[in-house]
Amino acid sequence: MKFNQTGxxxxxxKSVSELNYTDTTEIQSKAIPVVLDKRDIMGIAQTGxxxxxxxxxxxxxxxxxxxxxxxxxGQPRALVLSPxxxxxxxxxxxxxxxxxxxxxxxxVIFGGVKQAKQVNALSRGIDILxxxxxxxxxxxxxxxxxxxxxxxxxxxxxxxxxDMGFIHDIRKVLNLLPVRRQTxxxxxxxxxxxxxLSRSMLHKPVRVEAQVVSSSPEKIQQFKYYTNYxxxxxxxKYVLDKHxxxxxxxxxxxxxxxxxxxxxxxxxxxxxxxxHGNKSQNQRQKALKEFKADRLQILVATDIAARGIDVKALxxxxxxxxxxxxxxxxxxxxxxxxxxxxxxxxxxxxxxENAYIKNIEKLTGKALSAVExxxxxxxxxxxxxxxSSSIGFRGRARSSKRKKAS
Numbered sequence: 001m002k003f004n005q006t007g008x009x010x011x012x013x014k015s016v017s018e019l020n021y022t023d024t025t026e027i028q029s030k031a032i033p034v035v036l037d038k039r040d041i042m043g044i045a046q047t048g049x050x051x052x053x054x055x056x057x058x059x060x061x062x063x064x065x066x067x068x069x070x071x072x073x074g075q076p077r078a079l080v081l082s083p084x085x086x087x088x089x090x091x092x093x094x095x096x097x098x099x100x101x102x103x104x105x106x107x108v109i110f111g112g113v114k115q116a117k118q119v120n121a122l123s124r125g126i127d128i129l130x131x132x133x134x135x136x137x138x139x140x141x142x143x144x145x146x147x148x149x150x151x152x153x154x155x156x157x158x159x160x161x162x163d164m165g166f167i168h169d170i171r172k173v174l175n176l177l178p179v180r181r182q183t184x185x186x187x188x189x190x191x192x193x194x195x196x197l198s199r200s201m202l203h204k205p206v207r208v209e210a211q212v213v214s215s216s217p218e219k220i221q222q223f224k225y226y227t228n229y230x231x232x233x234x235x236x237k238y239v240l241d242k243h244x245x246x247x248x249x250x251x252x253x254x255x256x257x258x259x260x261x262x263x264x265x266x267x268x269x270x271x272x273x274x275x276h277g278n279k280s281q282n283q284r285q286k287a288l289k290e291f292k293a294d295r296l297q298i299l300v301a302t303d304i305a306a307r308g309i310d311v312k313a314l315x316x317x318x319x320x321x322x323x324x325x326x327x328x329x330x331x332x333x334x335x336x337x338x339x340x341x342x343x344x345x346x347x348x349x350x351x352x353e354n355a356y357i358k359n360i361e362k363l364t365g366k367a368l369s370a371v372e373x374x375x376x377x378x379x380x381x382x383x384x385x386x387x388s389s390s391i392g393f394r395g396r397a398r399s400s401k402r403k404k405a406s
Contacts, residue, residue: 001028006033007036011102012102025050028054040205043185043186044208046210056091059152063151064102077127077150078154079128080156081136081153133170136173153183162193170197185205220342221342221369223347243346245315250300251323252302254302254321255277275288275302276304309335315344317333317336322348329363
């Protein structure tokens, strides 16, 4: 199904088009029309299937169509409950791109950080609130958040919620929500306890299901390079030279890092451009056009901006940052080896990303080939400096000084 066949309004389709989305995924084609029809959903879908757009796009659309001014302070119109801060942040990033041409506002709240900025955002009035359970209940107890005006409630990754012990928190949240609301319930699996929970939340739900993406294409060679974050940019250059890469799509976790990598590669004499949500439509289209025409060697992208990239001759995909969601890895590397051709997927893995690699190998049932003979091997005595927002772009001399100082 094409996005323009889903029933979404023109202003939403405009932002979707700028992200190079044309065809819906399975979960999107099944869910979007149902949500627009104001029905509850019981969805079986894993992260990486396009689930975020499946619930975000129609919710933004319906709020936009009935927009009557900014929501009252601390009284969101929609609540998306997520099990982890990483997933919550990713959902919020998607909302920013999808709501670009609307007045629909959003923010994300999670624990582990000071609440001041989050409280300030809530005080301005937020239409869509993305939250983890702990911080949400904390701010509710402080009377900063009031859920009485919620029209749309999304429980994302319900099975992970229960595995992490959030069942009591979920029930507390449910008791604070209006009875009359539209509820969208998503889980990767449906064991008895999840089914029981869904029955307590949903009213005559429509069941939608997406096929699990778990296997990587057979014709793609997959390599992993273990390193330390401070050496990643140098390792990237080394890998590009070693594999004699003509063209490569490089994935990063953040927009800022994508720009930093481009700056570094261009200084090294390589042609690189970034594509992400902060780039204008003209900039994204230019970069994509140059890449498809084989006039650009390296395209650096974030996941949300890269979905529309389909280059049949592309051989190399490089994960500068390892995705914390295993299904995302499968989607990333699937952009190489198109049309029956062979592909190469290379992952640069920092110490703190080792667990992500193990999860990826567990999902795909295939071990990535470890390349140990390289000049930037992983040193477990070196830990990433969490206080730096530009990790991986500090010189080795500075990193050694930091180590001595500690």
